[in-house]
Amino acid sequence: MPTKLELKEAKMSLTSLLSKCDKAILKLEKKSSQHTLMVRRIKALNISLQLIESELQKNISA
Numbered sequence: 001m002p003t004k005l006e007l008k009e010a011k012m013s014l015t016s017l018l019s020k021c022d023k024a025i026l027k028l029e030k031k032s033s034q035h036t037l038m039v040r041r042i043k044a045l046n047i048s049l050q051l052i053e054s055e056l057q058k059n060i061s062a
Helices: 004-025 033-061
Strands: none
Touching: 004 033
């Protein structure tokens, strides 16, 4: 199980990557394979961030 520090560092890294993806998707042509891939990547990053936040909240409660 990752430590609280590792979770916080991962969260910062994924948040940064998500921001870059949000900017990059604006330059991609809709319906292109690159656009579809970026949409799916953004969804995956959001899920990852939610899971990390949930795990951090568990650690605070414990």
